[in-house]
Amino acid sequence: MEAEAAKYIGAGIACLGMGGAGIGLGQIFGNYLAGALRNPSAADGQFGRLIFGFAVTEALGIFSLLVALMLLFVV
Amino acid sequence: MANDPIHQFQIQKLFPIEVGGMDFSFTNSSLFMVATVAAASAFLIFSTSGRGLVPTRMQSVSEMAYEFVAGMLRDAAGSEGMRFFPMVFSLFMFVLVANLFGMFPYFFTVTSHIIVTFALAMLVILTVVFYGFMRHGMGFLKLFVPDGVPAALIPLVTMIEVISFLSRPISLSVRLFANMLAGHITLKVFSGFVVSLSTLGAVGIFGAILPLGMTVALTALEFLVAFLQAYVFTVLTCMYLNDAIHPSH
Amino acid sequence: MNSSSPDQKDDNSAANPPEAGLSGRRDQLNRTLNERKQEEAAVSRRSTGSATGYAQAVKMSSEFIAGIVVGAGMGWLLDEWLGTSPFGLIVFLLLGFVAGVLNVLRAAGQIAEPGARPPKQDDRSD
Numbered sequence: 397m398e399a400e401a402a403k404y405i406g407a408g409i410a411c412l413g414m415g416g417a418g419i420g421l422g423q424i425f426g427n428y429l430a431g432a433l434r435n436p437s438a439a440d441g442q443f444g445r446l447i448f449g450f451a452v453t454e455a456l457g458i459f460s461l462l463v464a465l466m467l468l469f470v471v
Numbered sequence: 472m473a474n475d476p477i478h479q480f481q482i483q484k485l486f487p488i489e490v491g492g493m494d495f496s497f498t499n500s501s502l503f504m505v506a507t508v509a510a511a512s513a514f515l516i517f518s519t520s521g522r523g524l525v526p527t528r529m530q531s532v533s534e535m536a537y538e539f540v541a542g543m544l545r546d547a548a549g550s551e552g553m554r555f556f557p558m559v560f561s562l563f564m565f566v567l568v569a570n571l572f573g574m575f576p577y578f579f580t581v582t583s584h585i586i587v588t589f590a591l592a593m594l595v596i597l598t599v600v601f602y603g604f605m606r607h608g609m610g611f612l613k614l615f616v617p618d619g620v621p622a623a624l625i626p627l628v629t630m631i632e633v634i635s636f637l638s639r640p641i642s643l644s645v646r647l648f649a650n651m652l653a654g655h656i657t658l659k660v661f662s663g664f665v666v667s668l669s670t671l672g673a674v675g676i677f678g679a680i681l682p683l684g685m686t687v688a689l690t691a692l693e694f695l696v697a698f699l700q701a702y703v704f705t706v707l708t709c710m711y712l713n714d715a716i717h718p719s720h
Numbered sequence: 721m722n723s724s725s726p727d728q729k730d731d732n733s734a735a736n737p738p739e740a741g742l743s744g745r746r747d748q749l750n751r752t753l754n755e756r757k758q759e760e761a762a763v764s765r766r767s768t769g770s771a772t773g774y775a776q777a778v779k780m781s782s783e784f785i786a787g788i789v790v791g792a793g794m795g796w797l798l799d800e801w802l803g804t805s806p807f808g809l810i811v812f813l814l815l816g817f818v819a820g821v822l823n824v825l826r827a828a829g830q831i832a833e834p835g836a837r838p839p840k841q842d843d844r845s846d
Contacts, residue, residue, distance in 0.1 A: 443828070451821045458788070458817045462810060465792060470799070470806040627815075634791050634812075634819035635826075642786035642823065649778055703779070 403467050410464040417457025424449045476659040480583055503579045507572055511564040536564070540705060547709035548716055555712050558598065562591060563705040570651065570697035583651040585644060592640035595708045603715040614718040643707055650700050654693045661686045783823035791816010
């Protein structure tokens with residue numbers, strides 16, 4: 397296989413990692429919404445933690461985006 | 472293909488003009504930009520030409536537009552921000568009229584091209600940067616250094632604030648562009664369903680009622696989005712201008 | 721004109737100089753007018769605030785993605801310019817991610833704008 401083709405295939409596979417981040421984000425926001433509907437008065441207070449969880453989870457997705465970008469533009 | 476949802480966004484050259492190897496052709500996009508400016512100016516000039524103390528209907532519409540933008544600018548940037556009123560009002564009218572023009576069938580939506588919205592956003596951001604430096608000199612850079620940050624973290628935080636600042640024109644333009652593009656594609660796809668279902672005979676015509684109702688509802692939503700996006704664009708412009716006038720508070 | 725006087729007290733005080741009753745009535749009218757104005761403002765603010773959840777979603781995600789795109793772009797340009805490949809891309813993409821989260825928090829009104837005046841904060845919910 398040519399190295400060029402392997403690079404693009406690798407970038408595509410690396411993007412699968414973002415799907416995992418997507419699942420995680422769905423869990424976080426879904427659970428936040430479920431909790432917020434049970435106790436709406438407490439929801440606003442937990443918004444900061446929601447964003448914290450979002451950021452930490454999305455960071456892992458960003459790592460796979462980084463790997464994909466590096467395969468495409470740097471290697 | 473008649474049902475191609477992307478076809479409406481194609482740029483066609485009406486009068487090919489080429490200057491020094493660069494393409495300056497007058498396209499359908501330019502035609503509709505000219506039409507937008509002409510319609511907005513003509514409306515404002517004709518509606519206010521009476522200058523009645525008791526406004527006519529048209530005059531009160533343009534007075535409402537004036538009051539709306541002026542109130543928004545005064546709220547966000549203070550009375551000092553009113554010196555930017557001509558720019559903000561022109562931007563608001565341009566985006567609003569261009570969005571509403573796009574709602575006519577067979578018309579071209581100028582704001583559904585990212586280069587147009589990006590140019591508008593860059594106009595805003597460059598105004599902010601130039602005015603900020605002109606007015607405050609290097610003091611404008613205080614915008615990037617928040618108060619109460621430990622000294623060790625200042626380089627990192629400043630870098631993040633700079634990136635956050637630079638991302639503003641992108642998010643400003645992408646938001647307007649994505650809303651208009653997505654809305655018009657959805658509209659076209661649903662109305663395409665009506666056509667392709669109604670060719671399927673009696674059952675198809677009956678089934679076509681559903682996407683037809685959806686198209687009507689989406690058209691109403693698109694009018695709301697057209698106004699809302701012009702509003703959001705203007706509000707954010709006012710907030711960014713506020714940064715140029717009062718960089719640190 | 722007592723046709724729509726809000727209470728009878730004004731009529732009782734008509735023996736006094738009429739200005740007292742009139743100004744009292746005007747104050748009351750002003751008060752009700754103010755209340756109604758505030759109600760209307762609250763209603764209109766609420767309706768623009770939650771006009772379409774879709775617009776809100778596009779706003780948030782465009783803020784987030786813009787941060788990442790700008791960070792990656794800056795890193796890539798620095799790499800091209802200084803020849804520090806690939807570290808510029810790595811560092812600036814992560815910084816751009818942080819800036820994106822910051823943008824989202826600002827758009828949600830959780831953190832003040834850098835140039836914001838504190839009492840103006842409720843106006844930021846565009």
